[in-house]
Amino acid sequence: MSTQDVDDKDGEAFVELDPTGRYGRYKDLLGAGAMKKVYRAFDLEDGIEVAWNRVKLRNFATAPEKLKRLYCEVDILNSLHHPHVLSLRTKWVSSDGATYNFITEICPSGDLRGYRRKHKNVSLKAIKMWAHQILLGLKYLHTHEPCVIHRDLKCSNIFIKGNTGQIMIGDLGLAAIVDRSHVAHSCLGTPEYMAPELFEQDYNELVDIYSFGLCVLELLTVETPYRECTGVAQVYKRVITGVRPEALGRVQEPDVKRFIERCLGQPRDRPSAAELLSDPFFQELNGCSCLVMQPVGPAREDQRQPVDAAA
Template sequence: MPAENWDGEVEPFAEVDPTGRYGRYNDLLGSGAVKRVYRGFDQEEGIEVAWNQVKLRNFSNDPVLINRLHSEVELLRNLSNKYIIVCYSVWKDDERGNINFITEVCTSGNLRDYRKKHRHVSIKAFKKWSKQVLEGLEYLHTHDPCIIHRDLNCSNIFVNGNIGQVKIGDLGLAAIVGRTHAAHSILGTPEYMAPELYEEDYTEMVDIYSFGMCLLEMVTMEIPYSECDSVAKIYKKVTMGIKPQALSNVREPEVKAFIEKCIAQPRARPSATDLLKDPFFFELNSDEESTLIT
């Protein structure tokens, strides 16, 4: 069933799911190496959704990647946390060679664009966003088995700006890792990747490092290591323990100290659970923190 525009014109769906409930428009919301995300509509609930589509023919020679895509879909279906993007439906379209899954769509896009749009933000708001991301990470890391995101950055943290809520999305590179086993593959966004990720032997603490880099971007509105003009230079600095230049632009001592905890050496990094108990968040309910971070 097509949707009708305000001017009375019918906007046809490009395709509909097997149940007839969800329709996909041609409007592209985003795309990455693994999937394309289109604007969709849930005709039963009357809400807009994100229609995520993976073309399997692009990966026909890579069974490992296809298995990972299947894992992502199954993973999304079974997650339930208010700070993780919800997955409503999943199906495989053998005729078109796609895996499709329907997820919620956040009203204000991703945190990177949202932060650029709203340049003047209080430390209190910054702490609220940070705490929500941490609560999402705590959920993933204490899940049985443990789930490592492995590609957390500000472009896959999404925002419902009308209620000040953020949610972790794009779990396409996530790995379900046994509690006693480290993961062994290199994936992620170089500017946010913990040094041990390059060595292919790591734990969920890589997400804490990436979280710290997200905080750095939120505060400075700079991509970490933007002073580097190649991945090789980023790799060299990260593995040598050289911090990004943006860290020197963080004016608030408590914010800088908190970020430094997150990007410390693996064994020195606090867990998401420990960070949620950090004094950094103690005064969130007070009215004292009105300082702007930019």
């Protein structure tokens, strides 16, 4: 098997086969961040499309904490197996030590933010079905042993398979694994979606419920929460003083607004994912066959060059 000899900067396939020769790549680039590029790939053994995540390790030469966070994300993915959480298939370091590679499931329709903006006239029922699946994923993360707090839940970190409507939570780069106390202390996340207690650096998994409420608001209004703010400082001030996003005032249905407000409540009053799943908000979904697939098994790991998380 061979790949095309094309320039990586063009967002196309690059010449670097995986150690097994199992994965072939297409030209189209799924996405790129400052540290990571994601390519559409093909699993020759299982005959399915996958996402090939490629990270140039030299980019982390002056940012060891970000490298550690990357390894942590992959380790977390490797321990999670749920229909609504993006799963890891395999990982390896290139033979020359230049790149870190990992293969995940693929959601060809992209993230939920872009998908919703593309489809502006979806029904409230469809949004409820998406929200229900997000909660199933959160319930799994929060009841996992150990508990996993996402800490950066937003519509751009939630992905969808458009042909089936299956929702998958991804981008666990800021996730925290906590002990039985379920308490975390680092202040990380996207300000517009961060719960007030997260800024105070003393919180638990219910910060994800707060973020989930704002995701539902965005899905309803097709607006990023607090877009009326001119900067992070203004967002911070409004969040910690309990000022709701202006978009919430544009939600007309009382039951829908009540559901979002319930998610945005004080930590002591904020429900868990399991409790929200039984909320009357989802009553019309009774009898609907929300997509459920069998969880995948643990990822395979190439042994040619192990990854050292302490690097």
